[in-house]
Amino acid sequence: MQIVFKALNDEVRREILELLKSKDLSAGEIADHFNLGKPTISHHLDLLRQAELVSCRKQGQFVIYSIETSVMDEVLKWMMGFREKHSKEQNKNIKNQTI
Amino acid sequence: MQIVFKALNDEVRREILELLKSKDLSAGEIADHFNLGKPTISHHLDLLRQAELVSCRKQGQFVIYSIETSVMDEVLKWMMGFREKHSKEQNKNIKNQTI
DNA sequence: TAGATATTTCGACAAATATCGAATTAATAT
DNA sequence: ATATTAATTCGATATTTGTCGAAATATCTA
Numbered sequence: 001m002q003i004v005f006k007a008l009n010d011e012v013r014r015e016i017l018e019l020l021k022s023k024d025l026s027a028g029e030i031a032d033h034f035n036l037g038k039p040t041i042s043h044h045l046d047l048l049r050q051a052e053l054v055s056c057r058k059q060g061q062f063v064i065y066s067i068e069t070s071v072m073d074e075v076l077k078w079m080m081g082f083r084e085k086h087s088k089e090q091n092k093n094i095k096n097q098t099i
Numbered sequence: 100m101q102i103v104f105k106a107l108n109d110e111v112r113r114e115i116l117e118l119l120k121s122k123d124l125s126a127g128e129i130a131d132h133f134n135l136g137k138p139t140i141s142h143h144l145d146l147l148r149q150a151e152l153v154s155c156r157k158q159g160q161f162v163i164y165s166i167e168t169s170v171m172d173e174v175l176k177w178m179m180g181f182r183e184k185h186s187k188e189q190n191k192n193i194k195n196q197t198i
Numbered sequence: 199t200a201g202a203t204a205t206t207t208c209g210a211c212a213a214a215t216a217t218c219g220a221a222t223t224a225a226t227a228t
Numbered sequence: 229a230t231a232t233t234a235a236t237t238c239g240a241t242a243t244t245t246g247t248c249g250a251a252a253t254a255t256c257t258a
Contacts, residue, residue: 001113002110005104005107005108005113006108006215008104008107008108009104009105009107009108010215010216011101012216014100014104017181021180021181026234026235027234027235027236028233028234028235031235036216036217036218037217037218037219038234038235038236039217039218039219039220039235039236039237039238040216040217040218041235042235042236042237043215043216043217043236043237044216046236058224058225060225060226060234061224061225061226061233061234061235062225062234062235063234063235063236067181069181069182072178072181072182073182075178076175076178076179079171079174079175079178080175081120082116082120082166082168082171083168083171083172105245109245109246111246125204125205126204126205126206127203127204127205130205135246135247135248136247136248136249137204137205137206138205138206138207138208138247138248138249138250139246139247139248140205141205141206141207142206142207142245142246142247143246144206145206157254157255159204159255159256160203160204160205160254160255160256161204161205161255162204162205162206
């Protein structure tokens with residue numbers, strides 16, 4: 001859990017996840033979306049991979065990254081746990097919705 | 100969003116939220132659950148308050164903290180956004196559940 | 199008013215983090 | 229083979245973060 005929140009605690013990494021939501025991308029393609037050095041992006045990708053928020057496969061000289069959503073489900077479950085006990089007048093929007 | 104993830108990116112702060120899930124607590128009561136100085140806990144509570152994950156009210160000499168769940172809903176929504184496009188064989192557990 | 203209790207603010211410091219450029223590894227192409 | 233392209237690893241650095249003890253603030257009580 002710690003490692004997931006750590007991975008999510010950075011605007012660049014969250015934006016990388018948004019990019020990968022649409023389609024898989026190579027490390028270089030991801031780097032092109034930011035004004036940051038490639039080593040920096042590589043490091044961010046490493047953290048995302050450690051958290052298992054992304055996976056990667058080698059395709060020739062490229063490394064293709066994909067988003068992985070199962071870990072997010074864990075976080076979702078954890079967060080939903082807070083909306084059980086203490087819900088008074090809140091949860092009007094999400095409760096009783098099917099996701 | 101940044102400030103919320105920042106607040107959640109700490110085991111102590113997440114544990115504080117767990118404590119407050121059951122019932123409202125004073126700053127001192129919260130501090131008693133940890134092997135940390137009161138200034139440290141006060142600082143953690145400040146970050147949680149900045150993220151609006153908790154609120155507090157003064158009751159005499161005490162400061163009582165409550166959990167606030169509406170911000171979590173925002174994060175929940177953000178996270179659920181990732182489970183739309185890219186869902187292949189994943190989301191077996193949560194999808195089609197009512198929360 | 200004086201003293202006790204609850205909490206926060208302040209100043210300092212060690213550890214963690216994001217970033218960079220240079221060097222390295224791996225694959226492709228000429 | 230050699231040069232080129234893609235990506236990572238390495239070493240360094242500035243910033244952020246968690247922690248502490250001491251001091252300050254606020255409230256209660258005798």
